[in-house]
Amino acid sequence: xxLRGPLIAWQxxxxxxxxxxxxxxxxxxxxxxxxxxxxxxxxVDVRLTAEDGYQAERSYSIASPPEARWVAxxxxxxxxxxxxxxxxxxxxxxxxxxxxxxxxxxxxxxAGDDRPLLLVAGGSGVVPLxxxxxxxxxxxxxxxxxxxxxxxxxxDIIYREEIDRLVAASDGLLVSHTLTREKPAGWSxxxxxxxxxxxxxxAWPKAQTPAVFVCGPTPFVETAADLLxxxxxxPLWIKTERFGATGGPGGG
Amino acid sequence: MQTSEMKLDGNAIAGLLGEIFAxxxxxxxxxxxxxxxxxxxxxxxxxxxxxxxxxxxPSCEQVLMRIVRxxxxxxxxxxxxxxxCLEFAEG
Numbered sequence: 454x455x456l457r458g459p460l461i462a463w464q465x466x467x468x469x470x471x472x473x474x475x476x477x478x479x480x481x482x483x484x485x486x487x488x489x490x491x492x493x494x495x496x497v498d499v500r501l502t503a504e505d506g507y508q509a510e511r512s513y514s515i516a517s518p519p520e521a522r523w524v525a526x527x528x529x530x531x532x533x534x535x536x537x538x539x540x541x542x543x544x545x546x547x548x549x550x551x552x553x554x555x556x557x558x559x560x561x562x563x564a565g566d567d568r569p570l571l572l573v574a575g576g577s578g579v580v581p582l583x584x585x586x587x588x589x590x591x592x593x594x595x596x597x598x599x600x601x602x603x604x605x606x607x608x609d610i611i612y613r614e615e616i617d618r619l620v621a622a623s624d625g626l627l628v629s630h631t632l633t634r635e636k637p638a639g640w641s642x643x644x645x646x647x648x649x650x651x652x653x654x655x656a657w658p659k660a661q662t663p664a665v666f667v668c669g670p671t672p673f674v675e676t677a678a679d680l681l682x683x684x685x686x687x688p689l690w691i692k693t694e695r696f697g698a699t700g701g702p703g704g705g
Numbered sequence: 706m707q708t709s710e711m712k713l714d715g716n717a718i719a720g721l722l723g724e725i726f727a728x729x730x731x732x733x734x735x736x737x738x739x740x741x742x743x744x745x746x747x748x749x750x751x752x753x754x755x756x757x758x759x760x761x762x763p764s765c766e767q768v769l770m771r772i773v774r775x776x777x778x779x780x781x782x783x784x785x786x787x788x789x790c791l792e793f794a795e796g
Contacts, residue, residue: 558729
């Protein structure tokens, strides 16, 4: 019997604040007493245990930056999901949830990385990228950053007002939205699925050797990564996190 | 749903690997026993809808690892026969 415990132990976090982001998406702010701190881009695993002992476990990206007081998860409710309908719908402030983290070391970004930053998000894939942008906003020296964010409709854009505020700070962040299922009156963004022309307009020229993070449903991530390689980006510049058909890393 | 839509990457098994290994493993580099490609574990292809977790080489699609965890019994089966070498930093 080893005396070494698991690398990442399960513990309980208490929900201290609940913010409705869109009709299907909420941000859950947890107070986790033994939280060791995290990096932008990491995730947590959440585990629910039924009365009969059945357990369901899912991964959710951390939305809050390392500097924040609480650990925020932004969760999209999947009607046929085992965990997300509980987190978004039933969980109340004061309730406790079993979780472990922070998890992952590959899909992370540190504000000290001064390469131009390119973030490409499909739907709730924006969550870990938002942790990066929030982290960047607190940094004294800010790498230039661009976010290409694909949503179905205007009402589905997560963090829309906060993203507008980050852009308004004029500190080197550019955000391009695209809507795939709606063309609202007065909309100045793209209104189509991500394609080569869009990526070419938004992405940094390859000569600038950017750091790239792509997150979203698997088909979106595959398309975006292929388009970036088509711009002759080195595949090693591109870090991806696939959510599967939908949901968080590993399916929601 | 097509199999390709079920594909995840190494980030999705960071927690599971954290149960087995003493250090963070998505930044480890694995050498494929089949084609010799070296990939960061965060970049490998992962399928979790089988009874166990199947990890494939993103370069040649051969199986790198199979991981089965039996819930409740605290028992793991780890098949690393597709990985010639795992290189990782001290924790």
